[in-house]
Amino acid sequence: MKEILLDYEKCNGCMACAQACAAEHSESKSIIGAILEGVPSRIFVQSVDGAPFPIICRHCEDAPCVDACMAGAMQKDPGSGVVTNEGHAESCVGCWMCIMACPYGAVARDPRSGTALKCDRCPDRETPACVASCPNHALLYMDTNVYADARRTAEGRRLLAIG
Amino acid sequence: MATECVTCTQYEVCTSAHPSIQEMYTKTREMGLDTIFDRYQAQQPQCGFGMTGVCCQLCSHGPCRISEKAPRGICGATADTIVARNMVRLAVHGTAAYSHHLEEVAETIKATARGETPYTIGDPDKLREIASVVGLDTGKETNQLADDLADVILAELRKSSGDPLALVKLFAPPTRLEAWEKLGIIPGGVLSEVRDALTKSMTSINTDPVDLMLTVLRLSLAAGYMGLVGTITIQDILLGTPGITESSADLGILDPATVNIVAHGHVPLMATAVIKAAEDPELNDLAKAAGAEGIKVYGSMCTGQELMQRSGSSAKGFAGQLGNWVTQEYIIATGAVDLVMLDMNCSTPGLKSTADHFHTRLVSVDRVVRMEGVDDHIDFKPEKAEEQARELVKMAVEAYRNRNGVTSIPEHQSGVVSGFSVESILGALGGSLDPLLDAVKKGQIKGIAAVVGCTNNRNGHDTKGLTIMRELIKNDVLVINAGCMSSAAEMQGLMLPGASEQAGEGLQAVCQALGIPPVLNFGSCVDIGRIGVAVTAIAGALGVDPGKLPVVASAPEYLEQKAVVDGVFAVAFGLLTHLGPVPPVLGSPTVTKLLTEDIEGLTGGKVLVEEDPVKAAAKMVEHIDTKRKDLGI
Numbered sequence: 001m002k003e004i005l006l007d008y009e010k011c012n013g014c015m016a017c018a019q020a021c022a023a024e025h026s027e028s029k030s031i032i033g034a035i036l037e038g039v040p041s042r043i044f045v046q047s048v049d050g051a052p053f054p055i056i057c058r059h060c061e062d063a064p065c066v067d068a069c070m071a072g073a074m075q076k077d078p079g080s081g082v083v084t085n086e087g088h089a090e091s092c093v094g095c096w097m098c099i100m101a102c103p104y105g106a107v108a109r110d111p112r113s114g115t116a117l118k119c120d121r122c123p124d125r126e127t128p129a130c131v132a133s134c135p136n137h138a139l140l141y142m143d144t145n146v147y148a149d150a151r152r153t154a155e156g157r158r159l160l161a162i163g
Numbered sequence: 164m165a166t167e168c169v170t171c172t173q174y175e176v177c178t179s180a181h182p183s184i185q186e187m188y189t190k191t192r193e194m195g196l197d198t199i200f201d202r203y204q205a206q207q208p209q210c211g212f213g214m215t216g217v218c219c220q221l222c223s224h225g226p227c228r229i230s231e232k233a234p235r236g237i238c239g240a241t242a243d244t245i246v247a248r249n250m251v252r253l254a255v256h257g258t259a260a261y262s263h264h265l266e267e268v269a270e271t272i273k274a275t276a277r278g279e280t281p282y283t284i285g286d287p288d289k290l291r292e293i294a295s296v297v298g299l300d301t302g303k304e305t306n307q308l309a310d311d312l313a314d315v316i317l318a319e320l321r322k323s324s325g326d327p328l329a330l331v332k333l334f335a336p337p338t339r340l341e342a343w344e345k346l347g348i349i350p351g352g353v354l355s356e357v358r359d360a361l362t363k364s365m366t367s368i369n370t371d372p373v374d375l376m377l378t379v380l381r382l383s384l385a386a387g388y389m390g391l392v393g394t395i396t397i398q399d400i401l402l403g404t405p406g407i408t409e410s411s412a413d414l415g416i417l418d419p420a421t422v423n424i425v426a427h428g429h430v431p432l433m434a435t436a437v438i439k440a441a442e443d444p445e446l447n448d449l450a451k452a453a454g455a456e457g458i459k460v461y462g463s464m465c466t467g468q469e470l471m472q473r474s475g476s477s478a479k480g481f482a483g484q485l486g487n488w489v490t491q492e493y494i495i496a497t498g499a500v501d502l503v504m505l506d507m508n509c510s511t512p513g514l515k516s517t518a519d520h521f522h523t524r525l526v527s528v529d530r531v532v533r534m535e536g537v538d539d540h541i542d543f544k545p546e547k548a549e550e551q552a553r554e555l556v557k558m559a560v561e562a563y564r565n566r567n568g569v570t571s572i573p574e575h576q577s578g579v580v581s582g583f584s585v586e587s588i589l590g591a592l593g594g595s596l597d598p599l600l601d602a603v604k605k606g607q608i609k610g611i612a613a614v615v616g617c618t619n620n621r622n623g624h625d626t627k628g629l630t631i632m633r634e635l636i637k638n639d640v641l642v643i644n645a646g647c648m649s650s651a652a653e654m655q656g657l658m659l660p661g662a663s664e665q666a667g668e669g670l671q672a673v674c675q676a677l678g679i680p681p682v683l684n685f686g687s688c689v690d691i692g693r694i695g696v697a698v699t700a701i702a703g704a705l706g707v708d709p710g711k712l713p714v715v716a717s718a719p720e721y722l723e724q725k726a727v728v729d730g731v732f733a734v735a736f737g738l739l740t741h742l743g744p745v746p747p748v749l750g751s752p753t754v755t756k757l758l759t760e761d762i763e764g765l766t767g768g769k770v771l772v773e774e775d776p777v778k779a780a781a782k783m784v785e786h787i788d789t790k791r792k793d794l795g796i
Contacts, residue, residue, distance in 0.1 A: 012210070012211020012212065012214075012215075013208030013209060013210055013211050014210040014211055014228070015208075015210065046208075047207030047208040050207065050208070051208070052208035052211070135212075135228065135230040135232055135233065136231065136232075137231070137232065
């Protein structure tokens with residue numbers, strides 16, 4: 001199953017992902033349009049002691065935000081695995097339990113509607129907009145097992161080189 | 164007096180090395196006022212493409228940025244081309260701004276020669292000396308000769324790029340001229356060089372990174388010999404050559420009982436006229452009628468340094484230096500400033516958003532300076548300067564009437580010894596550089612470091628620069644300041660003879676014997692030219708090339724484009740030049756290697772990039788030791 005994975009060392013803080021996310025979730029589907037419409041990004045590039053650190057929803061299997069949502073707005077789609085309140089946002093009461101429950105701080109408040117806002121993994125796109133926009137390949141959209149396989153090979157190569 | 168960073172226990176943001184500024188920052192936060200430290204934080208993280216110089220925004224195909232995925236721009240430009248072209252654009256900005264300053268002074272000399280200004284030629288001896296060097300008939304009377312010299316300067320500014328600058332030929336050490344001639348970088352008229360460089364850096368005109376970097380070097384020589392050496396020389400002729408004098412610095416010098424005018428910027432012409440106007444009895448009566456005890460003119464940034472070093476002559480009555488670039492909003496936030504006059508360069512838009520919370524009036528006093536929301540303009544005109552200065556004082560008195568009486572002035576202040584120059588040092592040493600050179604030869608003074616240029620809050624306001632200064636003097640390296648770094652040292656008391664206690668044994672002994680501080684105040688950022696003149700004099704006295712001297716340069720907190728040409732000028736001059744914030748070149752392997760390695764074989768100088776101030780100082784001391792060994796001293 002494909003997930004959005006991060007190679008945070010490759011991130012140089014250009015914020016292209018945040019702009020692409022806002023554009024994808026705007027009416028106009030453009031960066032300039034998103035700015036004019038006031039569309040917020042759902043991916044965050046945090047400055048941690050000066051270093052950029054991208055953070056996005058992990059779409060957890062056992063998602064704490066879903067457990068915490070008393071209104072039932074936050075749900076995990078059994079087919080796609082996407083955790084989102086899209087489609088059920090009208091039942092969100094704005095208690096912000098999801099924000100407190102998420103260990104990554106990946107849920108935010110939508111200033112326009114006053115409901116919870118988070119990554120919906122771009123339902124209209126094959127590759128999420130943030131991943132497609134990243135010029136440094138710091139964001140990846142791939143099968144978790146393929147990723148793990150590549151990691152094993154890389155780690156093995158590193159250890160063998162040390163001897 | 165704080166000797167270390169006091170910021171980190173108070174806020175996550177690394178802010179200022181100065182307790183006064185830290186105190187004011189706390190106050191602005193309490194007031195809900197966003198200032199530079201908050202805005203810096205709000206900008207994080209900053210884009211890595213811009214930081215490494217590989218973002219090109221020149222044409223409508225762009226912006227392009229170079230990455231692993233896209234190693235070339237749409238036009239085919241490589242990272243090397245984009246970085247070098249961006250460097251040319253930075254250098255051309257710095258060169259242009261310096262030539263504006265020079266032109267203002269030259270025009271003011273001409274108006275003064277016609278008897279139309281409140282100034283009189285301040286250093287007729289220097290006028291005759293320089294006039295004779297450039298081949299003028301020195302038999303003429305002072306005003307006529309000053310007019311002739313100003314004409315020479317204006318002609319040099321405007322001549323073609325193919326006609327080599329006379330000032331380079333006349334003032335540069337012969338060994339330097341040889342190196343520069345070999346590289347083909349001896350510039351012609353400054354304005355023509357600016358035109359050529361701007362043309363080269365347009366889309367698809369010059370895309371060769373090596374030629375573009377040679378253009379940067381060429382611009383730096385134009386800026387160095389005209390914008391720096393030329394400006395200080397004719398400014399000395401007009402306003403007087405600095406003499407050693409005592410002054411004071413930091414926010415604690417603000418007097419809550421007087422009408423307070425702050426001269427902020429770089430060009431001290433209007434400010435000098437305002438200091439004179441502030442002594443006018445009629446205007447003082449006006450101030451008293453408004454309830455004030457008098458009128459005071461303070462300095463901020465380089466204009467303040469210019470006034471301070473001449474506070475024994477043309478700027479008599481100067482009330483002291485408040486701070487440097489980063490401090491400008493906090494000066495206003497004391498509530499004790501009635502008027503800030505903005506002359507050329509370094510007035511941030513943040514001044515206006517801070518001034519809006521107070522009664523403080525902002526007035527631009529240079530035709531090129533405008534700021535959104537600032538509607539008062541009294542553009543300096545030499546022949547109207549007296550009248551304009553009176554108008555500014557009246558505006559300040561008017562603003563004082565609107566003061567609500569509540570001021571918050573930090574108590575911190577320090578004494579300063581100022582006004583060092585080749586001439587004043589020679590005067591103090593009895594007409595010869597020998598006592599100083601002997602101390603260098605004997606090793607009491609290991610070497611000299613010019614710690615100059617801007618301030619920056621990238622690593623804490625003045626924190627990095629002050630750490631480097633303290634490390635260097637501890638290692639018996641005499642420090643010379645110019646620009647915002649001067650304010651940093653002034654506010655921390657490093658420019659008092661007593662600061663020699665912080666120096667190593669050798670330097671301490673020399674400072675005590677000569678009665679000088681271990682950190683010498685050479686003045687404003689334009690006075691980097693004064694340092695160039697001093698290094699040329701030392702090289703001449705020892706009969707060696709400047710590149711062979713135990714001399715280094717550091718711009719530990721460089722910020723803007725004038726500092727870019729200053730730094731490159733020092734490299735062209737043959738000096739190891741430390742830069743604090745990493746310049747936007749790392750995206751180009753060619754330009755990075757050229758500046759940090761290859762250029763040493765061409766000019767003798769090179770860039771040292773080291774963000775850790777203690778390590779940077781150690782590397783500079785190591786370089787000085789190597790140079791000493793090579794000279795056999």
